[in-house]
Amino acid sequence: MPITLIGLDYRTAPLALRERLHLTGDALSSALKNLCSQGLAEVAILSTCNRLEIFAVCDEVEFATDLVTNFLVQSVTDLTLSKKTLQPYLYYLEANQAVEHLMRVASGLESLVIGESQILGQVVQALQAAQIACTSGPVLSKLFTMAIHAGKRSRTETGISRNTLSISHTAVDLIQHITNNSLSGMNVLVLGAGEMGKHAAQALKMRNAASVTIVNRTDERAKQLAAKLEVTALPWDWLLSALTHTDGVISTATVIHPILTKALMTSVMKARALRPLILIDVGVPRNIAVEVEDLAGIKRYDIDHLHRIVNHNRQQREEESLAVAEIIQQELTAFIKWLNTREIVPLIIEMRHNTAAMVEAEVERTLHRLPNLSASEQEMVYELAHRIVNKVLHKPTVTIKSRAAYGDHNDYSHAIRQLFALDSLDAKPRPKINKDE
Numbered sequence: 001m002p003i004t005l006i007g008l009d010y011r012t013a014p015l016a017l018r019e020r021l022h023l024t025g026d027a028l029s030s031a032l033k034n035l036c037s038q039g040l041a042e043v044a045i046l047s048t049c050n051r052l053e054i055f056a057v058c059d060e061v062e063f064a065t066d067l068v069t070n071f072l073v074q075s076v077t078d079l080t081l082s083k084k085t086l087q088p089y090l091y092y093l094e095a096n097q098a099v100e101h102l103m104r105v106a107s108g109l110e111s112l113v114i115g116e117s118q119i120l121g122q123v124v125q126a127l128q129a130a131q132i133a134c135t136s137g138p139v140l141s142k143l144f145t146m147a148i149h150a151g152k153r154s155r156t157e158t159g160i161s162r163n164t165l166s167i168s169h170t171a172v173d174l175i176q177h178i179t180n181n182s183l184s185g186m187n188v189l190v191l192g193a194g195e196m197g198k199h200a201a202q203a204l205k206m207r208n209a210a211s212v213t214i215v216n217r218t219d220e221r222a223k224q225l226a227a228k229l230e231v232t233a234l235p236w237d238w239l240l241s242a243l244t245h246t247d248g249v250i251s252t253a254t255v256i257h258p259i260l261t262k263a264l265m266t267s268v269m270k271a272r273a274l275r276p277l278i279l280i281d282v283g284v285p286r287n288i289a290v291e292v293e294d295l296a297g298i299k300r301y302d303i304d305h306l307h308r309i310v311n312h313n314r315q316q317r318e319e320e321s322l323a324v325a326e327i328i329q330q331e332l333t334a335f336i337k338w339l340n341t342r343e344i345v346p347l348i349i350e351m352r353h354n355t356a357a358m359v360e361a362e363v364e365r366t367l368h369r370l371p372n373l374s375a376s377e378q379e380m381v382y383e384l385a386h387r388i389v390n391k392v393l394h395k396p397t398v399t400i401k402s403r404a405a406y407g408d409h410n411d412y413s414h415a416i417r418q419l420f421a422l423d424s425l426d427a428k429p430r431p432k433i434n435k436d437e
Contacts, residue, residue: 003139005098006068006090006252007046007053010112013089015304019285020076023047024254030251031071032133038067042137044130044144046105048122049167049284050107050112053105055098057139064075065092099143099335103328106151108160112303112310113170114317115160118195120151142338150331158323168199170306171250171280172207177309178299180279189242190214191259192252193221196282200250201229213246215239217253244271248278251287258289265292272297282306341401348397350422355393359385 023031028301033356035043042057054071060066069090073083080313088432093393094100101110103215106123108115127144130136136144155161168204176183188209193216204212212231214220219235234242243249243260253259260279274297281302283287363385367378 001057002064003098003143004056004058004061004064004068005053005093005101006056006072007051007067007093008089008091009051009053009110010090010304010307015284015286015302017089018050018052021047021052021072022049023052028129029133031075032130032135035068035071035133036133037335040064040067040135042130042140043135044126044140044210046102046123048119048127049282050414051105051110053102055102055140055143057137061094073420090149096336098329099331100146102143102147103150103331105326107154107328108151109321109324112306113167114321115155115162116166118166120148120155121149123151126258138342139339146331146335150328150405151353153327153331154324157327158320160317160320160324162320165402166196166199166203167282167303167306168196168250168252168391169203170309171200171282171301172203173309174280174301174306175248175250175278183207185210186247187211187213187245188248188250188340189246190250190252191287192216192254192283193218193225194254197250198225198229198254200252201225201409204250205229213242215242239270240271243268243277246277248280250280250282252282253287255283255287256285258285258287260288260292261346262289262291262295265289265295267300269295269297333427344400347417348400349420351396352393354422356389359389390433 010018023045023304024047028047032043032045040056040058042055044055046053046055054068056064056068069083069087069307072090073081073086074084104110106120108117108119111119123144127136127141127148127267130140130144172183175186175188179186183204186209188204188211190197190212192205193214197214197216201212201214212229212234214222214226214231215236216225216233217240218237219233222233243265249260251259270322276297276299277286279292279298279300282298284303286302288300288302290300292298365379365383367373373381
């Protein structure tokens with residue numbers, strides 16, 4: 001069945017749109033089940049801060065693309081978007097192109113930061129979410145598994161991830177750039193104690209920031225991370241005080257609505273006597289209201305502002321990207337062979353079952369003429385028939401599978417259907433004959 005991908009990412013869509021299409025938790029599960037219930041055979045969704053990609057398996061590609069596109073239009077409730085205005089932000093890939101794209105994504109070649117490791121875990125989570133929702137079948141399960149394998153190979157067999165910066169590390173780079181490459185005199189506040197918050201705090205320590213403070217809605221989680229990294233943790237209730245005394249903020253929290261609103265930051269800047277404050281927002285949806293940049297003394301940056309730094313670092317990994325591309329081609333070829341072989345399985349089953357049915361009839365006729373055979377002797381006759389069926393069909397089976405692996409099986413399929421008269425037979429085999437298939 002054809003594989004179709006409909007998606008958008010940091011290169012095709014602005015953050016304002018991406019954050020409204022960000023799917024997690026119950027919303028992700030609901031989207032998977034909703035799409036599957038409307039006629040898609042299989043669905044998996046990869047949703048990150050930089051991309052939303054929906055992989056579908058469906059006989060009718062046009063039906064799948066229309067269904068998913070309409071779903072996306074309906075999902076953007078707080079923007080006036082029609083199908084016509086949304087489509088320029090989307091990309092549509094089919095078959096091998098969709099397969100190769102997912103492998104490139106898992107390997108880090110399509111990331112904002114080339115080779116970053118977080119995306120591989122997100123691909124794993126996308127597969128797990130589809131499996132839990134029961135929307136992934138054999139095709140997408142195999143595809144995602146092989147893409148994950150490609151991603152692991154890329155990071156162990158090449159230097160694509162060597163000295164690679166995560167989004168959080170890039171945010172720290174931006175602060176260094178703003179402050180003329182010095183963090184030694186800066187106190188930096190990290191909002192959020194998840195994976196991105198951890199990476200941000202680690203990067204700040206590596207760059208010798210004067211102090212690093214973590215604030216998280218769950219105080220205990222902030223304390224645990226702070227203890228592990230040997231930095232400071234403050235209770236959520238102290239957020240206003242922490243904002244008043246810090247020099248910069250990297251906000252990484254997972255939220256629906258902004259944490260740092262214009263009203264809150266107005267109070268903060270008043271308490272700071274308008275002392276300058278750098279705000280870096282790497283959350284999707286955004287943690288910091290866009291309007292705060294209107295306040296005197298505040299410099300606000302979000303994930304789309306990180307492109308300039310990333311583009312500089314991107315050039316340093318182009319050579320490794322070529323090595324990764326070779327790995328992807330190997331995994332792509334292996335998946336295509338598997339998919340082509342899978343398509344021929346129904347024909348092989350039909351050939352074996354119908355042949356076994358004919359043998360079954362002959363065995364029954366022979367045993368009817370030999371009424372004096374014991375039960376064990378009758379069993380021997382059945383076993384003999386079983387072995388003959390396997391030996392006769394072994395070569396045709398191997399040949400058609402080999403041809404199917406390379407997509408060169410249509411003529412052979414047609415010949416087998418004619419030679420074995422499959423279209424004219426309508427018999428069901430005796431299960432015993434095929435017990436070892």
